[in-house]
Amino acid sequence: MEALRDAIRSGRLLPGTRLPSSRTLAADLGVARNTVARAYSELVAEGWLTSQHGSRTTVSQRAADVRRSRTVRPGTTTPPRPEHDLRPGHPDLSSFPREEWARAVKRALQAAPTEAFGYADPHGRPELREALAEYLARARGVRCEPDDIVVCCGAAEGLDLIARALADIGVSAVAVEEFGLPAQRRSLTDAGLRCPPLAVDAGGADVDALDAMPDVGGVVLTPSHQFPLGVPLRPDRRASVIDWARRTGGVVIEDDYDGEFRYDRTPVGALHGVDPDRVGYLGTVSKTLAPGLRLGWLVLPHRLTEAVIRQKGETEATCGFLEQLAMAEFLRAGGYDRHIRTMRAQYRRRREHLLAALARSSPLTEVHGLPAGLHALLGLDGGGESALAGRPPWRRLAVEGLDLYRHPAAASDRDGLVVGFAAPAPSAWSAALAALIGLLP
Structure with a gap:
């Protein structure tokens, strides 16, 4: 409950955002559905969420009013927190057994x-x-x-x-x-x-x-x-x-x-x-x-x-x-073998979703490397990473460029994005993928 409240206060969950059903969120977090339903009810009572019978729970307008009323000390800035985590090497923590x-x-x-x-x-x-x-x-x-x-x-x-x-x-x-x-x-x-x-x-x-x-x-x-x-x-x-x-x-x-x-x-x-x-x-x-x-x-x-x-x-x-x-x-x-088999199938599907989305919306983007691991390398023309970093969608994503991993004495001038596809929870994967596609040319 506190994590949801913090996400609303910080602006990561904007007014009008539809939240997953209590059943879906409970499955993602590995907790009882009643626990999620109780948290939703308390946040509705506090005014952070709104819910009507037969409709999805959403973030209320009060969240925007509270954020506007908060004062920030002169000279301080808080960098916006990304909405989607697409960093390489980060597994789906919501699927922990x-x-x-x-x-x-x-x-x-x-x-x-x-x-x-x-x-x-x-x-x-x-x-x-x-x-x-x-x-x-x-x-x-x-x-x-x-x-x-x-x-x-x-x-x-x-x-x-x-x-x-x-x-x-x-x-x-x-x-x-x-x-x-x-x-x-x-x-x-x-x-x-x-x-x-x-x-x-x-x-x-x-x-x-x-x-x-x-x-x-x-x-x-x-x-x-x-x-x-x-x-x-x-x-x-x-x-x-x-x-x-x-x-x-x-x-x-x-x-x-x-x-x-x-x-x-x-x-x-x-x-x-x-x-x-x-x-x-x-x-x-x-x-x-x-x-x-x-x-x-x-x-x-x-x-x-x-x-x-x-x-x-x-x-x-x-x-x-x-x-x-x-x-x-x-x-x-x-248990370890079973979990790896489960996650191997899940990550394979995500990689296939990524490839299909790129083929539809960004057909000139090349995917390099084996069909393996928790990330994909998306090739860019020289300087492409710097150009993407200046686009507004970049700020919504925790995504890393190839230059971060380059040895200071490396001769290669390759450019690209190193995109992790494992970290988002299953309920957040579609939105994360859409945000990534919106970033690419």
Whole structure:
């Protein structure tokens, strides 16, 4: 109820806006219909909403009057909040499997050994590491034992731990793809590592360029679905980077950020399965379940495990034992597989809706990358991103341009929009898609 009231006060829900039915909103939020109906009734009584028998609930005119009456301190401005979240890598949080997760938490808590309530093992709970070893072998082709796995607080902490461990053993530089997450480059540079870029084309990262970088001791790759360009690492390049690692003693860091979501075929197996002694694997539930769980894992070559544990001990960061035990139970009971199957079908439909809408309304817009993941890359002519940013519809969308992910030393001048299609709730997807189409030429 408070979230609705805040949305009306802030202007994100304008007077006259029709709200979803109590049944639809309850399904989106995973709560009882009576809970939504009670919240609607209270907001009607307060004057924020209007409702008549047999008609939809709408935002009342009083909302505009209240906003106009609020005073703003001179010299302060509040940036408008976007109406639709189309940022890449953000899952549909309204589809979180609350009931199954709650059952997993209850079972995990009831079965938890007394020692689990004490100080945590920096490797992570053994129950989760055992469940992950089985799941990763089956779903992603990762070959490991539970002792090879280190549980961490999401992908960001995982890469930070690896970066500091590599610096600790004498590595001075780790190559990255010329388009990628700025936060990953920051993790490397914060650890004192240089991060020269590798060009990316239709075959993925140009890993052959590593031979001309003798001081590079590692490379971060997104081989299954390059982020954000969306291409896979070509088979000969997969073999080439493993050969480079064997020849030089380098480490390949595989970020398998959305490897479960491929829509035209069975997902390509992880690079880790080719050579577990040379590849460190980074996984997380941030795309499959929710980033708020702060739960990820590293599958490490033996020579890196203790170096990472030393770093983890220094930071004293660990995921809570209950989340780990619940995740282990969720995996063992099949809930994780069921949820991924459900979301894979949902995201596939959304991607198809996006392609169909583009074909109808913006036929010159090209979609690049595999039918996979939670985002699509829409190609633009040079300077197109800057032109779109000046249009009023841009302010309604949380959408990101390709330039945000460009390495400062990248040679590529590609332009485009990186559009996430997963975050909006099912009831909001049509409006988000319409707003995006309204932005494009």
